[in-house]
Every structure is written in C-alpha cells, then in structure tokens.
Amino acid sequence: MDFDELEKLIRIFDAANLTELEVEAEGRRVRLARGLSAPIVHPVAHEAPSTPAEKAGRAPASIPSNGLADGGLVTIDSPMVGTFYNAPAPGEPPFVLPGDTVETEQVVCIVEAMKILNEVTAKFPAIIEKVLVENGDPVEYGQPLYAVRPLA
Amino acid sequence: MLTRILIANRGEIAVRIIRACREMGITSIAVYSEADRDCLHTHLANESLCIGPGPAAESYLNIPSIIAAAEVTDAQAIHPGYGFLSESAKFAGICRECNIRFIGPSATAITLSGDKSACRQAVRAAGTPILPGSDGTVEDPKRAFEIAKEVGYPVLVKAAAGGGGKGMRLVKNETDLRKALDVATNEAQAAFGNGGVYLEKYIEGARHVEFQVLADEYGDMVVLGERECTIQRRHQKLIEETPCSVLTPELREEMARAALHAARAVEYTNAGTVEFLLGPDGAFYFIELNARIQVEHPVTEEVTGIDLVREQIRIARGEPLGYDGVAPRGAAIEARIYAENPDRNFAPSPGRIGRCHLPGGPGVRVDTHIYAGYEVPRYYDALLAKVVARGRDRDEAIARLSGALSEFETEGVDTTARFCARLIRSERFRRGDLGPDLVGEHLAESQ
Numbered sequence A: 001m002d003f004d005e006l007e008k009l010i011r012i013f014d015a016a017n018l019t020e021l022e023v024e025a026e027g028r029r030v031r032l033a034r035g036l037s038a039p040i041v042h043p044v045a046h047e048a049p050s051t052p053a054e055k056a057g058r059a060p061a062s063i064p065s066n067g068l069a070d071g072g073l074v075t076i077d078s079p080m081v082g083t084f085y086n087a088p089a090p091g092e093p094p095f096v097l098p099g100d101t102v103e104t105e106q107v108v109c110i111v112e113a114m115k116i117l118n119e120v121t122a123k124f125p126a127i128i129e130k131v132l133v134e135n136g137d138p139v140e141y142g143q144p145l146y147a148v149r150p151l152a
Numbered sequence B: 001m002l003t004r005i006l007i008a009n010r011g012e013i014a015v016r017i018i019r020a021c022r023e024m025g026i027t028s029i030a031v032y033s034e035a036d037r038d039c040l041h042t043h044l045a046n047e048s049l050c051i052g053p054g055p056a057a058e059s060y061l062n063i064p065s066i067i068a069a070a071e072v073t074d075a076q077a078i079h080p081g082y083g084f085l086s087e088s089a090k091f092a093g094i095c096r097e098c099n100i101r102f103i104g105p106s107a108t109a110i111t112l113s114g115d116k117s118a119c120r121q122a123v124r125a126a127g128t129p130i131l132p133g134s135d136g137t138v139e140d141p142k143r144a145f146e147i148a149k150e151v152g153y154p155v156l157v158k159a160a161a162g163g164g165g166k167g168m169r170l171v172k173n174e175t176d177l178r179k180a181l182d183v184a185t186n187e188a189q190a191a192f193g194n195g196g197v198y199l200e201k202y203i204e205g206a207r208h209v210e211f212q213v214l215a216d217e218y219g220d221m222v223v224l225g226e227r228e229c230t231i232q233r234r235h236q237k238l239i240e241e242t243p244c245s246v247l248t249p250e251l252r253e254e255m256a257r258a259a260l261h262a263a264r265a266v267e268y269t270n271a272g273t274v275e276f277l278l279g280p281d282g283a284f285y286f287i288e289l290n291a292r293i294q295v296e297h298p299v300t301e302e303v304t305g306i307d308l309v310r311e312q313i314r315i316a317r318g319e320p321l322g323y324d325g326v327a328p329r330g331a332a333i334e335a336r337i338y339a340e341n342p343d344r345n346f347a348p349s350p351g352r353i354g355r356c357h358l359p360g361g362p363g364v365r366v367d368t369h370i371y372a373g374y375e376v377p378r379y380y381d382a383l384l385a386k387v388v389a390r391g392r393d394r395d396e397a398i399a400r401l402s403g404a405l406s407e408f409e410t411e412g413v414d415t416t417a418r419f420c421a422r423l424i425r426s427e428r429f430r431r432g433d434l435g436p437d438l439v440g441e442h443l444a445e446s447q
Helices: A003-015 B011-024 B040-044 B063-072 B089-097 B107-114 B116-125 B141-151 B174-192 B249-265 B297-304 B308-316 B394-407 B417-425 B427-431 B438-446
Strands: A020-025 A028-033 A074-077 A082-085 A107-113 A116-121 A126-131 A144-150 B004-007 B027-033 B047-052 B077-079 B155-159 B169-171 B197-201 B207-215 B221-233 B236-242 B270-278 B284-290 B331-338 B364-368 B383-391
Touching: A003 A020, A003 A028, A082 B063, A107 A144, A107 B063, B004 B011, B004 B063, B011 B027, B011 B040, B011 B308, B011 B364, B011 B383, B027 B040, B027 B063, B040 B047, B047 B063, B063 B089, B077 B308, B089 B107, B107 B116, B107 B284, B116 B197, B116 B249, B116 B284, B141 B155, B141 B174, B141 B197, B155 B174, B169 B174, B174 B197, B207 B249, B207 B284, B207 B308, B221 B249, B221 B297, B221 B438, B236 B297, B236 B417, B249 B270, B249 B284, B270 B308, B297 B308, B297 B331, B297 B364, B297 B383, B331 B394, B331 B417, B364 B394, B383 B394, B394 B417, B394 B427, B417 B427, B417 B438, B427 B438
Parallel strands: B004 B027, B004 B077, B027 B047
Antiparallel strands: A020 A028, A074 A144, A082 A107, A107 A116, A126 A144, B155 B169, B155 B197, B207 B221, B207 B270, B221 B236, B236 B331, B270 B284, B331 B383, B364 B383
16 A cells, blocks of 8 residues: 555545544555544454455344344354355255245255355244345354244 | 465464564454454454354364365465464365465474374484484383383383373383373373373483474575473473573584484474473483474574564465574573463463553563453463563573563463562572472472
C-alpha cells in the first residue's frame, strides 16, 4: 500500500462519514479512526478475528449457535473447517431449501475437508428457515450453516 | 513466492511467528480451538479461523482440520511451531502431498530425528560420541540387564519416541530395572503410541548443553552457538542461558563440529537443535536432535541478532543461508514462566488473570500471549511467557533478569516467576555451578 492508496482511503473514509475503517491487503493493515469515545486499551479490543465468512464480505451469522434465539430458531453448525456444498454434486438440486422439513439424521449439506466429503445431518426434526452460507463458501468449525425451527 | 502462512500452533510461539510474518510482509493465518477464542494469536493474526473444540486431539493435532484450514485460506505454507504437529513426519508428508510447504525439515529427517534410538545409531556412525547404552530399542528384558551391567548403574530408561520427560526412568540398581522397563514402556505407549524403550548410561552431575543449527536446502549449514539448559524440573527446562559458562573456546568448537556432523548424518534442513550431555570431566555425548524451533530459541537470537523464525521462513522459501561467520556477543538468560505453583510441586494453576504486568526495560524481552483478563485454558501446556534478559556479560544478564522477574505480575494465577527469580539470585547460580539437583535443592531451601 503506498501513499496514493492511503490518500484514496482517507477520502473514502471522509466521504462516507465513517468513524472507523480497517483495510487489510498483502499482509499490511491500515486502520483509520476518529472520535472514539473511549481509548483503545488493548489490542484484542479492536481486532476481531476475521472468519472466512467475514472475508467473503458478509456479516457473520447473528443467530447464536447452540441455543434458542428470538423466534425459537436454532442453528445447524459446521462440524469441521472446510468448504460448504449445498448439493451432492455440481448441478444437482440442493439437499434442502428454506421451507423444507428435515428428519433426524437427514443430510442437509456437505463440508469438504482434504478432498473428503463429510455429510452434515440434522440432529432433530426441523424446518429449514434460512441458509446462512453460500454454496462453495469456506466455513470454520462451529460456524452456523442453517437457521432452523425445531419440530417439537 | 510465499505470501500466506498458516500457523498450526497457539500461544506465545504462534504470536512469535505472527510477528516474524508481519515483519516480512507475509499474511499470517491463525487457527484456534474453541478454548482459544480469546488467545492473543487468534486476534493478532491477519486472518484466523476456528478448527475445533478445546482438546488438542480435536484441534491443534487434527491433521485433516489443519490441512482443510490451509486449503480454504489459500495458505502456501504451514509453520508448526513447537510441540503439537511440529515433529510429526506424517504431517510433514501430508503437507507435501497437498502441495503445502512445511516450514521445517523433510519428513525423512523428522522420522530419523524422532526415532531416538535410530538417530543415535546414525549419529554414532558419523563419528559423534553417544552415551554408552543399548544399540537401538531393547526388545528383551534379559538383554536390558546385560547392557545395564555392562555400562554400569545408574542408567536411564528412555522412550524411543520420547520427549518432555515422558517414558523416562532413572534406575539405580538391578532390582529397580524390571519395574522401570514396564512403567516406561507403558508410559511411552500411552503418550506416543510407541512403547519402544532404550537404555543410556546416566552421568552424575552432567550438564545439558545444546547447539542451534541452521541448514538451507543446498547443503550449507551453520551453528549459532550453544544454550545451557541444565536447570530443569520434571525433565522440563526452566532456565536457559548462553553462553555456557564452563565451555572453553576449544571445547565449544569441538562440540559445534560434532553438532554439524550429527545434523549432516540425518540430512537436516531448516532450524534444529543438537542436544548433548556434558560430563564433569569435559566429555560430551550426543543425546538427540530436535527437529523444530525450540522454546528457548530467543537466547540465541539475543546474542547473535539473528531472527531464527525469519530464517526458518527464508530457508523454506528456498533462499540460501549466506552467512559469513557468526559472532555471538554478550550473554542472555531465559526464564520460563509457567502457570504452576512451585510450592505445590509445580502443580498447574489455570484460571483467569486479573491484573497483569509484564516487565520491560533495557535488554529485556517478553514473549507471551497473556494479558489482563486472559483465561488460562486447562487443555494446553502451562507455559505463559518467556522472560529473556541480555547483558554485556552474564552478571549483567542476571541482574536484568532478576529485576524483570520481580516486576512480573499475574493476579489470580500462580507462576514460576518468583521461583526463577530466587533461583538466579542464588549463590550457586551466580557461580555458574549448575546441576540437575539445583531446582530440588532450591525448593528445599525456600520451604
């Protein structure tokens, strides 16, 4: 990152009326901030871990894993780090779509790790409410994949 | 080109590697377990991802998870740090098959270094003295008795796949040998999945002196001096220093040459450490070759000015060493700060750190992953920090380390800081009269 690029960043920062902007590229990190109400006292306070999902430009799932959130939704989480596939093979229809009902042990997606396709199954009967990741996305351990409504 | 490195480790060494990457303009990718969500390495890396639950077997030792993490993050290389998968030939081999560079020696060199009895044979064939003992592992207990009688008691029973004092027993007489063989075999089987044991003569009052080696991929090798690591508790190092105060320039040179021969014997590349026992009579014996960056590497860095982690990455990138002689200057001492209570036989002391103060000042370096509010997880090694002091000479290094250790504060978690401080201030340590008994003697004194 050179001065020209930095200047550009500052203009974007100004124009967008942001209070904080952090950019990472080629192992360098630039952080612009202003008008912070409290001083940053510790490095961990402002360096949130960047998950693959965040890198892909999406907000991390806001639904907490392993617990009932508002509206009675829970999540099906990735059992491992790998690549998320919503269908058994490219071009095939997805295992599940929003609105589908799934049974216990029904396969909902595949997470590929080291060329091995690992089937992820539902642990209880539920209705799929929302798919939280895109086909082909990298996912980490414990990352929510589906928001589901359990069928009691 | 090597622009993205995944760090398959945690804690202070992961932080250390992240810093080297940052300096070299390389993107660092941290992996972490659920128990390490708030560990410093998770936050300091350019990118980080969760690879599994707390137990190491399901996260930091889980090869498929780590390889998958490298693949989804487009990492070109993996730095294994120390411990965990750092000396797994299997892991190094899989990295290679997956076209990911393993920052360390070849799988073949790891296999040979890791099988301690095979390594002893290879090194002896290259002309380096080894401790009298069994040629390879002992299969038949009868043979063990013969060998022990031959070399004379006391003897050490050691695990072929060993490390960290596991599967090791000191045997003083024939009666104890049978029991020690059984216990060591079982312990080695449980800890390493390999129950092979071998015998070595135990030398009273011997010092533990190791030499740092760097080797590039073109056969060039350099020795960066020694580290004296005699002060241990439970066969684990506590205080390390360089130079070793009892080495004459001639003996140092002779041992450095032997270290080179040993490393050549296993066709070693990257950073490694050759460990020797040094008897009170000045005779030295090869013990083992550690195929990884060592915990105590900072003392060498402090006196040579060479960044060993940076050198590991450079070598992995295929760059030649290109050294024109190395001249260490001054002295450096490291104290390991474990979350342990020395007054309760070094029992682990996990928990949340309240107030936290880390020392500083001229010649003081602290490698750590802790901070105020950090919770020490119960799953991993209890090492919290390494406090290293450098001085123009040993006395200055002791004075600086002594001051630094008295500043070290971690509210709510017991550490070895005060114990290390008392030990280095002792008359015996100042005299350089180091022996394996120093820790025990000091414990007795302080109670």
